[in-house]
Amino acid sequence: MTKIKLQHVSKQYTKESDKVIHDFNLDIDDKEFIVFVGPSGCGKSTTLRMIAGLESITGGELWMDDQLVNHVPSKDRDIAMVFQNYALFPHLTVFDNIAFGLKIRKVKKAIIKEKVEQTAGILGLTPYLKRKPKDLSGGQKQRVALGRAVVRDANIFLMDEPLSNLDAKLRVQMREEIIRLHKTLGTTTIYVTHDQTEAMTMATRIVVLKDGHIQQIGTPTEIYKNPNNMFVASFIGAPAMNFIHAKVVNNQLMTSEGKEIAPLARPIDHQGKVILGIRPESVVLATENDGLAMDVEFVEMMGADLHVHGKLEQSKIIIRLNPDVMVKENDRIYLRFPHEKIHLFDPNNEESLYQSEGMTAWVD
């Protein structure tokens, strides 16, 4: 069942200004966890705020549960929103903050009490119900903000970078809690973040945005394995995908200097210059005879992995190796790019030309 439908939605603040959202089309199913991800200024928050009814829609249609809601005010959309800076009412206790939405809807006192206590139980807030927001830590505040959304049994959860203000450790912890919450409640959720890790770990589907245009919509695996273009390829994944100048001659992939890289598994409709994309973890060590030379510039020991930074011909490259491999600064190592892990992009429009059939290769 389609829960939310965005059709050709666009946003323009004033008639003179440029559009900040262009032709946004997306169908969101019931119980999905959709993540909008992109760099700052890409329009992800604006889109979320349009769905929330906090921002008017310039063009196109927004449907919720088969009802056109373009002009329905926020309060009647049955949404619950969580904000980056928590947006807790400083003059109310935790209990009253969580109960706010219920009180407005004139729910009976006994029911409010029961629901708030139940929500506080889920989120581990029971000991803090009588405190004011100023006496809570960042993590607790964000939990109260989540509680305010959870308690209302709203139809849709909208979260605008809810974890950005937390420190790294707490962020991981709260990420797990939100995932668990979504599994328990099954509420359709739209989550905005600029953090690709959050997008990858939480989403059922990711929407990658740039400059108000949708770049790609897909499951985390699809986006990671088969990025539509160089932007998606570089934005999703850390360290980012390597891009190396290369060329295709007679279906054979070669470096700019003419060294053979790999044969292509299927022919492509492109000759000449291409950008070769390869993930840092897909690169395999080889010998001088069958590998491409890489000059190591420096090495980062991450514990579980070893990140090796260096240059392959003129292109910068990062590879991720087993930490037991002995590689150090100024070494020359030799690399092989497995053909099933190779991506090719058009250097002119940065669109994908060739995707390895990675899906099957990865599943088995």
Place this chain on the structure above:
Amino acid sequence: MVNGATKPKRFVNYLLLILFGSVMILPLVWMFLSSLKTSDEIFAVPLTWIPSNPQWDNFSRAMELAPFGLYIYNSTVTAIFIVVFQIISSSMFAYALTQLEFKGKNLLFNSILITYMLPAAATYVPSYVIVARLGLLDTLTGIIISNIASVFTIFLIRQAFLQVPKELVEAARADGANDLTVLMKVMIPMSKSTIFTAALISFVQMYNNYLWPSLIVSSQEKYLITVGLNRFFTTQGTFADQWPLIMAANVLAVLPLLILFIFLHKWFIKGISDNGVKG
């Protein structure tokens, strides 16, 4: 200013504060002491501070000469009504100015501010005509209605509403709040100290208001304390032996304000300094 200053600097600061403070409070102290003196003591040379035999019955004698209790009651009730109506209307006005989008919003706000620049006396004639046409001359309702709108209160509350983070309003809306709920549950509670301050300032102003009420009311039972005191002064005051009674009446007149200030001065100072610092 005081913190971190060197000792002599601090000494000078305190000295100046004490000096200015004394200058401010001296008339009040003088008034209170004089209300307990005999008329001879008031004009005695050299001047005496402490009455040798406090005349507590000055108060009851003053009350007999004019119905000051009624005057104070009239003033207090009018001021309370005016303040309540002012806060309600100004909050709604400030809400519209800060939260709603409509054409000509800035023009509206600027024109309101311009009316603040007008000297009050310039509007007396038209206002008087309006009150007369409404048939509210010589009524307390007339005083109340003609003072309901306060540009100063609107401005003060608007400034406080501007400080409320946008996200809080949005969060309330997403939680299902309409405009009235946002105003009552978010904007007003979060601007409590400013609203208290505005109410206090306005109360004091209305309680002390003399010229305009003196134009509106003419019958004695509707006199405000300011008007009543003046009439008392002009009718009785030429005789030196009435001075202690006038002083006693004055003490009675400022009593409600002093009590109010003692209870609410924390809010008062907080409201003023909040807006000063964050502004």
